[in-house]
Amino acid sequence: MTQSYWLANVLLESGFFRKDGMVTKTITENCHILVEEGKFTKIIPAYENLPVGLPVQDTGGLLMLPGFQDMHIHLDKTYYGGKWKACTPFVDVFGRMKEEEDMLPSLLPVTEERAKKILELLLQNGVTHIRAQCNVDPIIGLKNMEAVLQALKSYDGQLSYELVAFPQHGLLRSNSVPLVREALQMGATASGGLDPAIVDENIEASLHALIELAVEADADIDLHLHEPGHLGIYTMKRLAKLTEEAGWQGRVTIGHAFGLGDVPVEVAADAAETLAQAGISIASTVPIDIPTIPIPLLHEKGINVSLVNDSITDHWDPFGTGDVLYKASLMAERFAWIDEWSLGRALGFITGGKMPLNSEGERVWPTIGDKADAVFVEASCSAEAVARRSSRLAVMHKGKIVSGSFNQILAKN
Amino acid sequence: MTQSYWLANVLLESGFFRKDGMVTKTITENCHILVEEGKFTKIIPAYENLPVGLPVQDTGGLLMLPGFQDMHIHLDKTYYGGKWKACTPFVDVFGRMKEEEDMLPSLLPVTEERAKKILELLLQNGVTHIRAQCNVDPIIGLKNMEAVLQALKSYDGQLSYELVAFPQHGLLRSNSVPLVREALQMGATASGGLDPAIVDENIEASLHALIELAVEADADIDLHLHEPGHLGIYTMKRLAKLTEEAGWQGRVTIGHAFGLGDVPVEVAADAAETLAQAGISIASTVPIDIPTIPIPLLHEKGINVSLVNDSITDHWDPFGTGDVLYKASLMAERFAWIDEWSLGRALGFITGGKMPLNSEGERVWPTIGDKADAVFVEASCSAEAVARRSSRLAVMHKGKIVSGSFNQILAKN
Incomplete structure (x- = not known):
């Protein structure tokens, strides 16, 4: 069983910004996430102080996407x-x-x-x-x-x-x-x-x-x-x-x-x-x-x-x-999904349908109790990750980092 | 004007290996190449001793392709x-x-x-x-x-x-x-x-x-x-x-x-x-x-x-x-150029037609007097470079390394 810890400064998608009815940007927020027994069990905004007593893994503001x-x-x-x-x-x-x-x-x-x-x-x-x-x-x-x-x-x-x-x-x-x-x-x-x-x-x-x-x-x-x-x-x-x-x-x-x-x-x-x-x-x-x-x-x-x-x-x-993210990007390119909303939706094709936002822009991932499988990406949102095939710096399975680390991004900041 | 030097241990394509009339492999050889005034002026097999007196840049056996x-x-x-x-x-x-x-x-x-x-x-x-x-x-x-x-x-x-x-x-x-x-x-x-x-x-x-x-x-x-x-x-x-x-x-x-x-x-x-x-x-x-x-x-x-x-x-x-090498690879994939010969020919579409071998497998690049524009690739041949979009470790323009270096590959060897 993995030790409980706080995943600090995680970038999560939180909504869509619309202009003339069209999604033109994805809104994000910085969060701290509690990981317990391989699951996400609490999410608080990063402007709140981290509760003391548990170890902290700082992601350096990387975007978290479903595994x-x-x-x-x-x-x-x-x-x-x-x-x-x-x-x-x-x-x-x-x-x-x-x-x-x-x-x-x-x-x-x-x-x-x-x-x-x-x-x-x-x-x-x-x-x-x-x-x-x-x-x-x-x-x-x-x-x-x-x-x-x-x-x-x-x-x-x-x-x-x-x-x-x-x-x-x-x-x-x-x-x-x-x-x-x-x-x-x-x-x-x-x-x-x-x-x-x-x-x-x-x-x-x-x-x-x-x-x-x-x-x-x-x-x-x-x-x-x-x-x-x-x-x-x-x-x-x-x-x-x-x-x-x-x-x-x-x-x-x-x-x-x-x-x-x-x-x-x-x-x-x-x-x-x-x-x-x-x-x-x-x-x-x-x-x-x-x-x-x-x-x-x-x-x-x-x-x-x-x-x-x-x-x-x-x-x-x-x-x-x-690289399945390349496949999502290729699919988006093949079918001319070039706008913010469409690019973001392409992510669901490589995550078993899981996406941070639903099609209306409400956050539906991660939710409390979700298995802590995630990818930490150098991108500002899903749409960017898909279009730009952004670098993945760390990968988490059941709450444990199984590939990469946050050191690189922390060294940059 | 660039100083003259020897580019040592360069992998050059030298022919095709055919089986039942079909090209199944690209043959390569290790060479030393003299670079003078931004041009390739001499090519000798790497089993010959390097003439003394000039500086040497060891590529560590990287494949050299036209810029x-x-x-x-x-x-x-x-x-x-x-x-x-x-x-x-x-x-x-x-x-x-x-x-x-x-x-x-x-x-x-x-x-x-x-x-x-x-x-x-x-x-x-x-x-x-x-x-x-x-x-x-x-x-x-x-x-x-x-x-x-x-x-x-x-x-x-x-x-x-x-x-x-x-x-x-x-x-x-x-x-x-x-x-x-x-x-x-x-x-x-x-x-x-x-x-x-x-x-x-x-x-x-x-x-x-x-x-x-x-x-x-x-x-x-x-x-x-x-x-x-x-x-x-x-x-x-x-x-x-x-x-x-x-x-x-x-x-x-x-x-x-x-x-x-x-x-x-x-x-x-x-x-x-x-x-x-x-x-x-x-x-x-x-x-x-x-x-x-x-x-x-x-x-x-x-x-x-x-x-x-x-x-x-x-x-x-x-x-x-x-990355134009990605474009060559995409073209090869799009038109199902999956065999050794076809993959290698795809290179010519991103080099203004220059390729190490002509379609019969005779070396036509580099020739003596060619401008020393080249890419040094972690691959065994052009076909691999195209299919695998292989890493480029160094890039040369007019005899001068303008991007990357050979240090990484030399450290590996």
Whole structure:
């Protein structure tokens, strides 16, 4: 249990300043916050004297934002932490699977070490919760899962996690149902699936197997769905139906959901309503090399959309930064969210929806009793942090500083 | 004149490694390079002993790349270096002009100081040559031009520059012909223009005025062309024709050229051929909020395309990083250039076409007698630098280190 202490001189957002009805500035105030048992338990204005008797951590006036989340990050099979290696030109998903036949065994000796390197990078960038992805497949069996679990264990107390047993070579195609089942017993929290039509070549059987695994283990579902256009839309709607039948609302995520990006907007809107109805979330990297899925529309329809790293550098993609704040910024840029209000709202896409202010400008975070997961940013408000991808100087998980420190900013002041 | 010295332990690219006909790696070698009078005058392999008698700068094995260029960067009217300010939602170019009526006079006291801040940022990121953009308009007259010239003067010897007298409020619309003329006498090197149809409402008169100004002053031409689709294409082709008539081939740049992004690819290809024929260059920020212009196609057709920052943070856009290497990376990501060869070629878009290797893998830079403008990067090759947006530890202009140092890397080794 963490010792109680005061977090002094924290910049908190407190409202919007409007001009002609438009939000033009975010108002902030300096506060002291009491941290007890890993929670925020009291907030007082900084002009009040700090009660004596408890230790004090002075943040030097840094902006406090909710801890970030990366809800789709492959911790295994990465080049990150090793020598530079470009991708081969993309042909299809089967080409990438083929590459894994040599790659996975050769990386195994460093899988745990590199997973830790990714965790360290995420942490530095402000992530306090992740949904890790890890292969289970006939090539590597459960060995990557073991390595990733070890890595996660060594970060216990520094970030919280979920873990997807991901059958990269096809749940049915590679006969990975038993592997996923075993992984769920080992500690994975979600059953993964992949392209039921193109990879498993049987949408119905693939989705049923996925849901049965999840229900059997009382686990979540995480379907990586790259399938294009109307094919992808069909699968999403079918998944929504099966989710409702299984009573699994709120426990299903679709990763990528590319199909939503290349159908007419009316079709995407209709599918979005169906997904929202079934409580299905979406995780997106904000791809810019293909039609980006209509994230603002999906959000409006009530879908919980998370912006995610996916990977840092691997055989799929060499461009990852490990920074979900960059993804929020990229999304804002992609959809021309350039005004104060819109930029600030982009933050919610990397915090599981948590934002200091609600859409009207009332402070809704932190509230008393909230878990003390936070990022301390060199910025004047959320909008600036998103647009300028501002530096993160310290990261807090359950009331404990798990990355960075306040020394740098205090030395500056 | 800089003292002669040896640049020791420089990593230079020396060839491609191919597997099954595909470039999978870039081969490098360690070299010592003699720098005399601001030029590279000798290259020897690092396994040879350094000749005695001259000072030695050890780079610690950093990769040397050609100095970067930013061919379109507004140095005036920036929020950078001041307090955070978001944009207002975009309505049209006239709304932005209206904002400048208050903004330009209020920023004037800090225009020079902020221009220097931008120059410092560019320099840190590896830029050794810029084409600066500066307003001339009825609001601020030539005062921003004076401030920007002062800022550039104070960076004399640190980077080279061109300077565009840019009539942001319309060359004809705001009667800015005399202002541009005067700016060209003051030290501007290019005559700027803006949207001849939408802003000046007379394509023919606007283009003629632009070209006359340039010819009269023996200056280059830089037309900022945001006009969409077929309208933009028409103006580009008309400009190409007038460029040829004036004998101004090789001296004309179109900024943005958005029209190329939203016409059928055949139309864009045809226009690209016309522009290439007239020796017209294009500067693009790689916009992702609108259809990106087909940069690979334009390049194939022989157009010199530069990727540029445009701005850092101002009333148009809050997302600028000041890093053209980021733009090269963004372009590579946008067009799925993920393999070793393609990633490496992306470098040429931020160096005025200079790359260590030609497309066949023969070293073509540096060659003896080349100006010693270079960036020293923590990467194993150009492809890695582009994909990973690698750190730049030192920047050299005319043989002199103008930003960073080799101390950090030497301390690591």
